[in-house]
Amino acid sequence: MKHAVDAKTLVVLGTGGTIAGQADAQTDHVGYSAAQIGVDQLVESVPPLADALDGCRLVTEQVAQIDSKDMSWLVWQQLAQRCAFWLTDPAVQSLVITHGTDTLEETAWFLQSVLQPAKPVVLTCAMRPATALVPDGPQNLLDAVTVALDQRASGVLAVCAGVVHDALRVQKIQSYRLDAFDSGPDGPCGHVEQGRVRWAGKSDSAGHGHVTAGLQAVANAAEPPWVEIVINHQGADGRQVDALVRAGVKGLVAAGTGNGSLHADLEAALLRAQESGVRVVRASRCCQGRVLPTPGDTLPDSNGLSPVKARISLMLALLASDGPADAG
Numbered sequence: 510m511k512h513a514v515d516a517k518t519l520v521v522l523g524t525g526g527t528i529a530g531q532a533d534a535q536t537d538h539v540g541y542s543a544a545q546i547g548v549d550q551l552v553e554s555v556p557p558l559a560d561a562l563d564g565c566r567l568v569t570e571q572v573a574q575i576d577s578k579d580m581s582w583l584v585w586q587q588l589a590q591r592c593a594f595w596l597t598d599p600a601v602q603s604l605v606i607t608h609g610t611d612t613l614e615e616t617a618w619f620l621q622s623v624l625q626p627a628k629p630v631v632l633t634c635a636m637r638p639a640t641a642l643v644p645d646g647p648q649n650l651l652d653a654v655t656v657a658l659d660q661r662a663s664g665v666l667a668v669c670a671g672v673v674h675d676a677l678r679v680q681k682i683q684s685y686r687l688d689a690f691d692s693g694p695d696g697p698c699g700h701v702e703q704g705r706v707r708w709a710g711k712s713d714s715a716g717h718g719h720v721t722a723g724l725q726a727v728a729n730a731a732e733p734p735w736v737e738i739v740i741n742h743q744g745a746d747g748r749q750v751d752a753l754v755r756a757g758v759k760g761l762v763a764a765g766t767g768n769g770s771l772h773a774d775l776e777a778a779l780l781r782a783q784e785s786g787v788r789v790v791r792a793s794r795c796c797q798g799r800v801l802p803t804p805g806d807t808l809p810d811s812n813g814l815s816p817v818k819a820r821i822s823l824m825l826a827l828l829a830s831d832g833p834a835d836a837g
């Protein structure tokens with residue numbers, strides 16, 4: 510652990526999501542409006558937080574109030590900057606971020622890549638709105654605080670349904686159930702049980718080896734480099750890729766089938782794109798496993814990243830190669 514054990518502030522940053530959502534009926538788990546309740550009210554609705562904090566000062570800040578399907582570059586910039594601000598405060602032990610489930614894994618990977626924090630930054634969420642008969646947000650928030658204050662926690666983590674995931678592995682795999690996230694075959698990095706964290710293996714997100722832009726390059730970029738995802742499927746061809754290249758795309762992530770395999774016509778278009786200077790990366794559309802490189806591969810693989818995370822890493826790599834070196 511790099512952070513001081515006597516640091517005594519925990520900061521909860523609100524960004525919206527279903528955890529802050531409201532529905533007209535207690536039984537409605539889908540027809541609600543996300544991002545309605547402020548982070549102060551969310552925190553106040555969980556009285557056991559006082560015990561979990563164990564004397565630690567709690568600070569809240571509303572960074573955004575959005576449905577995470579609308580997560581933008583601007584909100585990412587603001588969130589990264591607010592995280593960096595709090596993380597450099599020696600009194601701050603850890604951060605918790607309330608977030609929508611839909612793009613949580615992308616924000617987790619973005620923050621891990623840009624900040625590579627030694628202190629814990631724990632994203633949490635809910636699958637049911639705060640107005641549900643039995644909402645899951647309060648327990649998730651309590652669990653997230655428990656993880657954030659655990660001395661063994663570090664880096665960007667996600668907590669949902671009592672399970673602790675790291676930024677590299679976490680993926681939303683369920684559209685309705687409360688236990689909506691998974692860490693793939695290597696499993697989660699821990700579980701929260703009765704207010705304690707039982708840790709398991711954690712991946713080395715920080716040392717994943719990708720070239721990445723730091724906070725300054727992110728803050729300076731009015732727009733991120735344009736990177737799109739194209740998916741392989743029965744009958745896939747190259748027209749979408751050719752159109753994207755003509756429109757000025759800077760990077761393409763191919764979500765291949767199985768071990769990143771691509772229809773011959775789609776592959777030919779991607780190779781044309783690569784030859785014209787567009788950066789191309791090959792991931793797999795399978796929700797588990799990774800693309801294993803084979804001799805003679807003509808398109809680089811995503812080094813185990815899912816298509817959405819490979820897109821973020823490619824954006825950040827392009828940003829890093831665009832601008833001056835940034836210690837971030």
Ligand code: SIN
Pocket residue numbers: 525526527528543575576577578608609610611612634635636
């Ligand atoms: C969102 O992602 O903001 C809405 C959906 C959710 O949080 O489950």
